[in-house]
Amino acid sequence: MADRIVVTPRSAYGHPAVERIRAAGYEVDFPAPGAVPTPAQLHAALADSVGYLAGVEPVTRSLLRAAPRLRAISRNGTGADAIDLTAAEELGVKVLRAPAANAQGVAELTVALMLAAARQLPSVASAIRGGEWARREGIELSGRTLGVVGAGQIGRRVISVALALGMRVRAFDAYPDDSYAATAGEGFAYATLDEVLATADVLTLHAPPAATPLVDAGALAALPSGAILVNTARASLVDESAVLAALDSGALRAYATDVYAVEPPGASALTRHPRVIGTAHIGGYTRESVDRAMAAAVDNLLHVLDSDRERSGDE
Incomplete structure (x- = not known):
């Protein structure tokens, strides 16, 4: 046999x-x-x-x-x-x-979520389906700063697109690569995590799992007001309760996520929030x-x- x-x-x-x-x-x-x-x-x-x-x-x-x-x-x-x-x-x-x-698929989804959050695409598209003409003001990413936590295979693909869009990029990585920094292009630089948080109009996570959340209430308070948070990495990187509070207060413009503490997450205050864009762990599902x-x-x-x-x- x-x-x-x-x-x-x-x-x-x-x-x-x-x-x-x-x-x-x-x-x-x-x-x-x-x-x-x-x-x-x-x-x-x-x-x-x-x-x-x-x-x-x-x-x-x-x-x-x-x-x-x-x-x-x-x-x-x-x-x-x-x-x-x-x-x-x-x-x-x-x-x-x-x-x-799956690095390319996850990177492309990350960029899609960044753009969707900046232009409020899900709510605008939903309004059209419901027969409404809802013109909601968005923001342009060009000229803004993308903060990247984890500049590995996925992070670097996101960085290249962000630079092409005219964004500045500040990246935190546990093992910064000087040779990559030299070739990434104008507008890119490695930074400390505190520096990344302080400057990120959009923060995207591409780090390995964490024992405690990397993005907690303190990290969210350090972000510029109205920042966008994107998580296509691991749910453990984010304190979901703190994110919900930041959305309710207006400190966060939007939270776009492909990962959850429990999957499928079911209906919750976070998944139902009007400024949350949720996808069903599809980053690598191309x-x-x-x-x-x-x-x-x-x-x-x-x-x-x-x-x-x-x-x-x-x-």
Whole structure:
């Protein structure tokens, strides 16, 4: 019997990259085709599996302990927030990522949200659908300052568009790259986080998960009045209660987000707020990003499993 690989990303069902797993001699198991599997479905599927191409579902210690043959988990993206990495390391399960596969898609969504917030596009479009002629004043981004937290693959793509629009850019990064700063173009500079907050007419987040919110009440108070906040990174970076208070007071012009503390978030004071633009975690959900991510995830998984298989054969 062929070794089994469990595949759970919704976008993977029917994707041609999965056929390469079968062609390599592995059995493919979709525990919940086109849907997020339940914990019970995952436990049953992983019990005798050697590989796991994982989606957004939680991968807990108990789940990993119930999969004694599992050797590798491959994510079709960069984030591994849902995986108990400590347990995986202890149990000898490799966790593989597909860095930058969705960078272009997330960057383009970030720019779209910036522009939508500046021109109040969702409320204007909604009014037209309702038969209203609502001409709401917007702002132009040219001449304003974009603050970027995290100038990696996604942040740099956003920066290039912002500079082309005529914005100044100030970026905070834990590991500033002098060679990038020298070539980014006029108008770009690295800065401290305090400097970024103090000058950002638009603040966009592209940082890894945080134990405590990076954008809390203090950070929001440091922003210029009427700033726009965009979050296509991680919900943990933002104190949602503080954001709601800043929107209500007028300190924030708008909050545009693709990520939430609980997904789906349901209806709440934040999601219903008239100056919140919410999208359903679609940053990397483009045809091109899905193709790149799936190809990379399959490549990573097969590389590890085939190498293990070859070593076992040598032994």
